[in-house]
Amino acid sequence: MPDRGAFVHTDILCLPPAARATLIALSVLSGMCMGSFLFCVSIRSICAGERRGYRSRCPLCGHTLSPRELVPVMSYVVQRGRCRSCAGRIPLAYPISEIVCGAMYAACVLRFGLSFEALGAAAFGSVLFCCAVTDLAGGVLPDRFHAAGILCWVVSLPLVAYERGGVFWDEMRGMFAGGMVGALGISLPLAAVVLFMNRALKREGMGMGDIKLLSVTGLYLGFGMALTGLILSCIFGIVFGLVYRGCGGKTGKPGEPGAVVTGGRTVFPFAPAVSAAAFLTLLFGLNLTG
Ligand SMILES: [Zn+2]
Known part of the structure; x- marks a missing residue:
């Protein structure tokens, strides 16, 4: 278990400087290659004619x-x-995604060391990245990315439980219960509020895709951290919204980065805020509930 007080994992701190630099360089490089791949996958998933x-x-x-x-x-x-x-x-979004994913993967290795936990964090980060891209580029959150997030979480459970070194089934049970409480504890009350608001205001506010994404973050973060992530998402959402409006919002054709046109109406993309908040919450172990 990493020390929650320090950002850099003790495994990494114990390495000689040359090995540390090589490890960071390799994680940046693998993140950049994945970033290139994930960006293309995300764009292809929203372009019907691609x-x-x-x-x-x-x-x-x-x-x-x-x-x-x-x-x-x-x-x-x-x-x-x-x-x-x-x-x-070539759109600037290509190199930017490569840099963002490179930084994300390096942060996972620095935070969690060379471990299955780091691998799980990188997989979670990759799913968040894809959701942020598709929402920004097309205003949609394909279900296949939520499904990928759930699958990665299920696969990571036994690996991380084994790695933690306690009683395997106790660890598994604890992590499974924590994830389920996180996912349902965040998504069910939110879905109820959103359905009520949509009916009361007779228009769609937060999309169901965002709620599904929040429930996936609950799996990885558990209830306390997912709640912190949700609060942080709202703060980021307000900041992104102001910047987005300042930049002109709905420029570009559907499928291009920057275009957010669904049914002739501009919808503000919330997934980038959710994704950034969830990833930072995981990295820094932010938990307002204790
Ligand atoms: Zn060309």
Whole structure:
């Protein structure tokens, strides 16, 4: 168990500086590669007309990218942000997602050491990242990302329980119960309030996708931390909302980063705030309830 008082895990602090630097560099690199992959998966999941296939292509001209065009961030810098085939501008969202995921993965390793707990945190972070991207880019939260979050949590349970070294089934039972209380304790009251408000105001406020995402955060965080995450989400949501409105909001076509048009109405994307809040709550072990 990491010491809740310090951000950097003792395993990492005990390493010689060269090994520590290598480990951080490797986690940043793997996060960047995953960021590139996750961003494409997220964008493809909301673009109905997007060509399917395993090879990455230029979003503008369809040119199949060679390995040298797929190096995270570096390719973007070397090509000065333009496609080698059509010279079209590659959206800045690509290198930004690679950097964000690189930082997230490194933070997981620093916080939880080289452990299954770090792996679980990285998987949770990846799901949060995909939800933030699809909500920002298309105003939708595909159920498959919630399902991926639940699956990763279920897979991580026995691994983390084994790692903690106590009585295996006691650890499993404790973590399972904590996650379920977190998920249901957050989502059920919130769903009731939102359904009531929607009926009273005769329009849709918070979407059900956001509530599903919050219940997934409850699985990983448990009730106390998920509640902290929810409060933090609202604060981030207000800040993001002001920035979003300041930046002009609904520019771009559906499927492009920045476009939030659903049924002809602009919907403010709340998932980026939920995702950022949940990930920071996990990293810093924030728990207002004690
Ligand atoms: Zn191109």
